[in-house]
Amino acid sequence: MIDIQLLRKDPAAVAKRxxxxxxxxxxxxxxxxxxxxxxxxxxxxxxxxxxxxxxxKDIGQAKAQGKDVAELLAQGEKLKTLLEQSEQQLxxxxxxxxxxxxxxxxxxxxxxxxxxxxxxxREVRRWGEPRKFDFPVKDHVDIGEGLGxxxxxxxxxxxxxxxxxxxxxxxxxxxxIGQFMLDTHTREHGYTExxxxxxxTSACADGVSxxxxxxxxxxxxxxxxxxLIPTSEYSVTNYVREEIIPLEKLxxxxxxxxxxxxxxxxxxxxxxxxxxxxHQFDKVEIVxxxxxxxxxxxxxxxxxxxxxxxxxxxxxxxxxxxxxxxxGFAAAKTYDxxxxxxxxxxxxxxxxxxxxxxxxxxxxxxxxRNEKGKPxxxxxxxxxxxxxxxxxxxILENYQQRDGSVVIPAALRSYMGGEERIxx
RNA sequence: GGAGAGAUGGCAGAGUGGUCGAAUGCGGCAGACUCGAAAUCUGUUGUACCCAUCGGGUACCGGGGGUUCGAAUCCCUCUCUCUCCGCCA
Numbered sequence: 001m002i003d004i005q006l007l008r009k010d011p012a013a014v015a016k017r018x019x020x021x022x023x024x025x026x027x028x029x030x031x032x033x034x035x036x037x038x039x040x041x042x043x044x045x046x047x048x049x050x051x052x053x054x055x056x057k058d059i060g061q062a063k064a065q066g067k068d069v070a071e072l073l074a075q076g077e078k079l080k081t082l083l084e085q086s087e088q089q090l091x092x093x094x095x096x097x098x099x100x101x102x103x104x105x106x107x108x109x110x111x112x113x114x115x116x117x118x119x120x121x122r123e124v125r126r127w128g129e130p131r132k133f134d135f136p137v138k139d140h141v142d143i144g145e146g147l148g149x150x151x152x153x154x155x156x157x158x159x160x161x162x163x164x165x166x167x168x169x170x171x172x173x174x175x176x177i178g179q180f181m182l183d184t185h186t187r188e189h190g191y192t193e194x195x196x197x198x199x200x201t202s203a204c205a206d207g208v209s210x211x212x213x214x215x216x217x218x219x220x221x222x223x224x225x226x227x228l229i230p231t232s233e234y235s236v237t238n239y240v241r242e243e244i245i246p247l248e249k250l251x252x253x254x255x256x257x258x259x260x261x262x263x264x265x266x267x268x269x270x271x272x273x274x275x276x277x278x279h280q281f282d283k284v285e286i287v288x289x290x291x292x293x294x295x296x297x298x299x300x301x302x303x304x305x306x307x308x309x310x311x312x313x314x315x316x317x318x319x320x321x322x323x324x325x326x327x328g329f330a331a332a333k334t335y336d337x338x339x340x341x342x343x344x345x346x347x348x349x350x351x352x353x354x355x356x357x358x359x360x361x362x363x364x365x366x367x368x369r370n371e372k373g374k375p376x377x378x379x380x381x382x383x384x385x386x387x388x389x390x391x392x393x394x395i396l397e398n399y400q401q402r403d404g405s406v407v408i409p410a411a412l413r414s415y416m417g418g419e420e421r422i423x424x
Numbered sequence: 425g426g427a428g429a430g431a432u433g434g435c436a437g438a439g440u441g442g443u444c445g446a447a448u449g450c451g452g453c454a455g456a457c458u459c460g461a462a463a464u465c466u467g468u469u470g471u472a473c474c475c476a477u478c479g480g481g482u483a484c485c486g487g488g489g490g491u492u493c494g495a496a497u498c499c500c501u502c503u504c505u506c507u508c509c510g511c512c513a
Contacts, residue, residue, distance in 0.1 A: 042474060046482045053482090056494035060442035069493085076493030244434075369434085373453075375471075 001362040002107055007031065017107050020114045020324035026104050034097045041090045048083045055079065102206070103213055106359040108324045109296075109333040115323030121336070122323070127307070128316030130340045135402040139343025140393040141274040144170055146404045147424050150275070161272070162264060162279045169422040173395070173408065174282070176415035178257050178388050181284040181309055185385055189305045191255035191286055196235040198258060199226040204238040207364035208356075209330050216265045219279075228261035232285040233382045240289050241364035244375050250368055251298065252289040255385065257282065274393070276348070281389035287382040291368070292358065295379035296333075299355040303335045306351045306385045312411040315394050316340040318347055332357040335383075339390070343397040350390045353383030 007014055011028050018026040055076045062069045108114075113122045144150025149170025155163035166174055185191040202225050205211045205218065219228040229235050236256050245252070260283050271277035286305055290298045303319065310317045322334040331354040338347035361367065361377035370376045399407040405423040408416050 039474075042482085046474060049483085050481055052494080056442065056492095059493060063442080073493050078493095080493070246434090373469090 001101060001359060002104055003358070003362070004101070008035065014107065018105065020108060021105055021327070022116065022325050030100065034093070034100060038090075038093055038097060041086065041093060045083070045086050045090050048079060048086060052076065052079050052083060099212060102363075103210055105329045106332050106356065108327060109355070109357075111321075112327065112333050113321055113323045116325040117323065118326045120323035121326055122321045124319040124321050124335065126316075126318040127311065128314065128340070130316050130342065131398060133342065137342045137397070138400060138404075139274065139341075140396040141343075143343075143396045143400050143404065143406060147406065147422060149173075149422070152274070159279075162277065164275045164278060169416075169419075170392070170396075172416065173412070173422065174388060174392050176412050177391050177395075178282055178284060179415050180312075180412055181385060181388070181391075182255055182257050184309060184312065185255040185284065185286055185305060189253075189255075189286075189308070191253040191305075194236060194254045194256045196232055196256055196258065198229055198235070198261075200229055200234050200238065201225050202227065204241065204364075205234060207241055208234055208237050208360050209328075213329065217263050219261050219263055229258065230262045231260050231283060231382075231384075232256040232258040233287060236285065236287045237289075237360060237380055237382065238364060240361075240366040240378065240380075243366055245289070245366075245368040245378065247291075247369055247371065250289065250291050250378070251294065252287075254287045255284060256287070257284045257388075259283075275389050276393065278389065281387060283387045283389075284385050285382055286385040288380070289366070290379050290381065292376070292379045295355050295357060295381060298379075298381055299333060299335075299353065302381055302383050303337075303353040306337055306353055306383045309386050309391075310337065310339060310350070313391070313395065313409045314411075315391075315398055315409075317350070328352075328354065330354075330356050330359050332359065337384075337386070339394045341394060341397050342400075343393075348390070350394065351384035351386045354381060356380045356382075 002014065011031055015026050015028040055072055059069050059072045059076065062072060113120055115121070138146070141150065141152070144166075145152075147168075147170060149166055149168050151165040151167065152163075155165045158165075182193060186193050199221060202211050202215070205215070205227055215227075218230060221227065235258070236254050239254070240252070259280055261280055262278075264277060264279060267277060275281070286302060288298050288302055307317070307319070317337055317339045320336045320338060322331075322336055327334050334352055334354040336349050337351035337353070339350040340346075341348050357379050358377035360380045366378050366380070367375040368378050395409060395412075396406055399409065401407060401421075403423075405421050407421050408419060413420060
């Protein structure tokens with residue numbers, strides 16, 4: 001939710017900034033219609049309520065003095081019918097208004113490159129040199145299947161497309177990657193490890209994004225108001241929902257390893273091969289709840305924490321500042337980390353680090369008590385640190401050898417019983 | 425799964441139809457006392473919204489609905505928490 005005060009003060013300016021996200025991000029005229037209708041109705045309702053309260057109070061006093069209250073009672077009854085009608089109108093209007101506001105995306109930060117889509121994303125920096133191969137490179141599917149460690153056919157038999165089965169050393173490597181990431185963030189970056197529900201209510205989903213707009217992307221539990229998390233951001237960020245956090249508790253930093261479930265509705269035909277785009281994958285998410293003045297420093301810091309994993313694994317990557325047209329609904333600013341995949345001869349997203357400013361906090365009603373003792377919305381941030389499945393892909397492809405084996409990155413060897421290589 | 429109890433402000437806790445946005449205590453803030461602190465005393469202390477210059481008004485006592493001129497208080501329903509019994513990884 002964007003700041004309603006800001007909207008009221010200068011809707012045109014807000015509309016202008018939102019228009020950089022693409023057409024139809026925000027309808028100013030519709031907003032102003034809602035606003036004036038709301039003002040009129042609300043004023044009328046509140047006046048009627050004031051008279052109702054007055055009459056009720058008068059009846060109480062009159063009764064106490066033993067006076068006749070018939071006249072007042074009649075007045076009250078008349079007002080009641082009237083009030084019920086206008087209250088209903090106001091409620092309906094406010095529900096529609098809320099729905100409208102809930103679908104308005106966040107305002108991009110000034111530093112975000114303006115553009116229509118991914119083509120206008122700006123490369124911020126690049127790290128590592130893609131390896132030169134003196135043999136034909138394979139992609140992770142061929143490498144993984146060659147090792148007997150990746151099996152898409154069996155997964156399809158069990159659950160359909162966009163799933164995978166891992167066996168043996170590859171499954172173990174997958175587990176090692178998650179451990180390594182969680183250990184790095186908790187020991188070196190100051191995050192608290194957390195374990196969290198894999199399902200959330202629609203209210204929580206709406207706290208971090210727009211449930212109305214994006215519910216098709218989530219898997220629903222049949223017959224219940226519960227949804228499988230597409231990222232543990234959905235679960236962990238909501239820790240602070242409806243809370244007033246003491247100033248000294250900020251910043252809060254959590255690292256969470258969880259599976260993520262995505263319906264991938266609307267991405268039919270895209271990345272159909274392998275485990276790039278799947279219904280279920282593991283991810284270590286890092287989340288920060290911070291003081292508003294510190295969120296942009298925290299954003300740089302959090303991004304560097306995700307980068308640290310890639311550096312330790314010696315995987316070449318680049319950092320992209322997403323353009324206004326490519327950014328997610330709730331983000332004010334996003335950096336994507338893209339890892340080099342030799343099998344695709346391209347950089348592919350492996351992490352997305354965003355500052356949401358107070359957008360999610362307003363939706364969740366997450367506040368802290370500021371220096372003046374007044375409740376104020378916190379700023380929330382999160383980033384993948386990293387997507388484990390895609391990290392596995394990157395390792396298989398970047399560390400592949402001519403004979404089909406895969407060298408284990410030095411940073412992971414202690415998690416793999418000291419082994420240096422995965423062979424068939 | 426069965427039986428019962430409960431949900432009130434930052435916290436604890438009173439309040440069973442009208443003068444209750446809500447006693448009291450703790451905590452917080454300000455002041456007095458003190459060289460300073462503690463103790464003590466005094467005052468103050470919820471959030472959101474609407475109209476307006478001062479100021480006035482509305483809503484909120486777990487969520488939703490109902491009864492009533494009037495609901496924290498009565499009724500229905502949902503959620504959550506606690507206790508006991510049963511079952512169980």
